[in-house]
Amino acid sequence: xxxxxxxxxxxxxxxxxxxxxxxxxxxxxxxxxxxxxxxxxxxxxxxxxxxxxxxxxxxxxxxxxxxxxxxxxxxxxxxxxxxxxxxxxxxxxxxxxxxxxxxxxxxxxxxxxxxxxxxxxxxxxxxxxxxxxxxxxxxxxxxxxxxxxxxxxxxxxxxxxxxxxxxxxxxxxxxxxxxxxxxxxxxxxxxxxxxxxxxxxxxxxxxxxxxxxxxxxxxxxxxxxxxxxxxxxxxxxxxxxxxxxxxxxxxxxxxxxxxxxxxxxxxxxxxxxxxxxxxxxxxxxxxxxxxxxxxxxx
Amino acid sequence: xxxxxxxxxxxxxxxxxxxxxxxxxxxxxxxxxxxxxxxxxxxxxxxxxxxxxxxxxxxxxxxxxxxxxxxxxxxxxxxxxxxxxxxxxxxxxxxxxxxxxxxxxxxxxxxxxxxxxxxxxxxxxxxxxxxxxxxxxxxxxxxxxxxxxxxxxxxxxxxxxxxxxxxxxxxxxxxxxxxxxxxxxxxxxxxxxxxxxxxxxxxxxxxxxxxxxxxxxxxxxxxxxxxxxxxxxxxxxxxxxxxxxxxxxxxxxxxxxxxxxxxxxxxxxxxxxxxxxxxxxxxxxxxxxxxxxxxxxx
Numbered sequence: 001x002x003x004x005x006x007x008x009x010x011x012x013x014x015x016x017x018x019x020x021x022x023x024x025x026x027x028x029x030x031x032x033x034x035x036x037x038x039x040x041x042x043x044x045x046x047x048x049x050x051x052x053x054x055x056x057x058x059x060x061x062x063x064x065x066x067x068x069x070x071x072x073x074x075x076x077x078x079x080x081x082x083x084x085x086x087x088x089x090x091x092x093x094x095x096x097x098x099x100x101x102x103x104x105x106x107x108x109x110x111x112x113x114x115x116x117x118x119x120x121x122x123x124x125x126x127x128x129x130x131x132x133x134x135x136x137x138x139x140x141x142x143x144x145x146x147x148x149x150x151x152x153x154x155x156x157x158x159x160x161x162x163x164x165x166x167x168x169x170x171x172x173x174x175x176x177x178x179x180x181x182x183x184x185x186x187x188x189x190x191x192x193x194x195x196x197x198x199x200x201x202x203x204x205x206x207x208x209x210x211x212x213x214x215x216x217x218x219x220x221x222x223x224x225x226x227x228x229x230x231x232x233x234x235x236x237x238x239x240x241x242x243x244x245x246x247x248x249x250x251x252x253x254x255x256x257x258x259x260x261x262x263x264x265x266x267x268x269x270x271x272x273x274x275x276x277x278x279x280x281x282x283x284x285x286x287x288x289x290x291x292x293x294x295x296x297x298x
Numbered sequence: 299x300x301x302x303x304x305x306x307x308x309x310x311x312x313x314x315x316x317x318x319x320x321x322x323x324x325x326x327x328x329x330x331x332x333x334x335x336x337x338x339x340x341x342x343x344x345x346x347x348x349x350x351x352x353x354x355x356x357x358x359x360x361x362x363x364x365x366x367x368x369x370x371x372x373x374x375x376x377x378x379x380x381x382x383x384x385x386x387x388x389x390x391x392x393x394x395x396x397x398x399x400x401x402x403x404x405x406x407x408x409x410x411x412x413x414x415x416x417x418x419x420x421x422x423x424x425x426x427x428x429x430x431x432x433x434x435x436x437x438x439x440x441x442x443x444x445x446x447x448x449x450x451x452x453x454x455x456x457x458x459x460x461x462x463x464x465x466x467x468x469x470x471x472x473x474x475x476x477x478x479x480x481x482x483x484x485x486x487x488x489x490x491x492x493x494x495x496x497x498x499x500x501x502x503x504x505x506x507x508x509x510x511x512x513x514x515x516x517x518x519x520x521x522x523x524x525x526x527x528x529x530x531x532x533x534x535x536x537x538x539x540x541x542x543x544x545x546x547x548x549x550x551x552x553x554x555x556x557x558x559x560x561x562x563x564x565x566x567x568x569x570x571x572x573x574x575x576x577x578x579x580x581x582x583x584x585x586x587x588x589x590x591x592x593x594x595x596x
Contacts, residue, residue, distance in 0.1 A: 013374070013375075014340075014344075014378060014379075015341040017345050020341060021341075039337055039338060039341070039368065040341055043315075043337070043338055046312075046313060046314060046315055065403075069370050070337065072337075073337040076311070076363040081312075098403070105363075
């Protein structure tokens with residue numbers, strides 16, 4: 001099953017005519033997760049023709065304004081649209097306080113149920129996937145996130161037909177990887193099924209290069225990483241604790257990621273983003289730069 | 299002198315692909331005033347190619363989210379761009395508390411000087427203009443605003459040449475409307491000068507119809523008013539304390555305004571705004587509907 005990711009915004013601190021503030025959507029089965037929610041995100045939903053009421057979870061990397069100032073407006077629009085779930089909100093240390101402030105920021109209309117958790121390490125596990133947070137090094141408490149789909153054993157339908165296996169309790173056992181007996185014959189699970197590797201999608205934004213970047217990105221099918229600077233401005237990157245395009249590519253390479261998409265693009269490179277791409281591709285050729293409304297399926 | 303007004307956003311609570319949240323700019327001499335600052339306003343500045351650092355004053359009608367959620371982002375961008383003035387912020391009762399909350403909402407970068415005042419009645423007067431606030435009737439404390447340019451006495455250069463009046467102190471007296479003596483002759487100020495009427499621009503948004511609507515709009519050269527509903531949805535308008543297009547037009551007509559521009563357009567009329575316009579024009583023909591980035595000169 002392909003997992004779609006939509007880039008609702010791709011800019012750094014100051015938006016440009018082409019790039020709105022950062023926000024990324026990940027759809028998986030009946031889950032729609034938003035990673036960061038920069039100012040104007042609710043209008044980006046509208047432009048992308050995605051109903052924000054589909055949201056189930058919100059993963060916040062950190063509370064610098066450009067990553068979160070779309071939250072109050074999104075909350076209000078969800079409330080006005082009679083959002084009827086409880087929105088699950090995750091973030092680093094400080095999240096409870098900030099979300100509480102946001103709810104008091106303006107006179108709200110409607111009611112919205114939110115559950116907020118400050119997370120680190122594996123913080124959610126379902127039958128199909130888990131979510132993991134990795135503390136990073138930035139000017140504010142900041143998390144990288146990994147969405148990890150679990151490996152799934154799939155039955156080989158052709159082989160099952162050959163064996164004339166009808167009964168569902170037996171099929172269930174095979175799917176669980178257990179060997180069975182049928183018509184007096186032993187059937188090994190591995191002989192009629194195979195394991196489909198789950199996908200891993202990692203989000204690293206706003207950090208200086210640190211050990212947890214590599215842990216978050218490890219063997220990711222898709223690594224989405226900030227590339228706020230190029231090597232030319234490496235001193236600024238260090239001062240503001242951001243990655244250069246080259247560093248993002250090095251993370252992808254060393255972590256054996258399959259694909260890298262760069263985002264959080266600074267206005268300083270407006271119209272000349274190619275220098276970011278070229279720098280990264282020298283280290284990790286399978287790199288792209290995200291544009292607003294790009295959709296990637298992994 | 300023409301006074302330009304730029305519509306940076308024209309939507310009601312929920313933005314559409316075409317309309318961003320409400321925000322309006324008024325330029326006058328070395329003043330740039332922003333009336334309301336909906337989410338995404340800073341990006342609208344960028345798209346309109348207007349430097350937000352030109353801002354001198356911010357007039358907030360009320361603290362419903364759709365009118366103010368662009369403030370934190372705008373504050374951050376001003377700080378990042380080394381805004382070096384003290385931004386004057388005006389609003390209704392409650393403004394001090396809300397602005398204080400906004401400053402604590404996220405981890406700010408840079409420093410920004412802001413002076414906040416809760417206003418009602420005439421609250422600012424300069425040599426050239428004054429600003430007046432009129433409390434309205436809405437679900438939250440809410441102000442209408444009027445920008446009033448003062449009348450100016452102008453000298454008739456042709457007549458001055460005929461009289462061969464060279465001396466500047468004498469000219470200054472005439473400009474002040476005082477009669478003078480020259481070459482033994484009395485010269486009446488009115489005979490060599492005329493009074494140029496100042497412009498009045500009024501902003502009425504988010505209110506039920508009330509007496510102060512008419513006071514704010516009185517003889518306005520330009521009345522900008524909300525038209526969130528049409529008469530068909532008059533019950534909703536009353537419930538949510540908003541104007542219908544017809545009511546906005548009636549305000550313009552009874553107040554003897556010269557021109558009416560409708561804004562704060564609801565998504566329910568997306569693509570069929572003509573019904574708003576038609577309803578208003580039946581009462582007040584000189585009506586237009588604002589689109590994002592429209593510029594009007596009065």
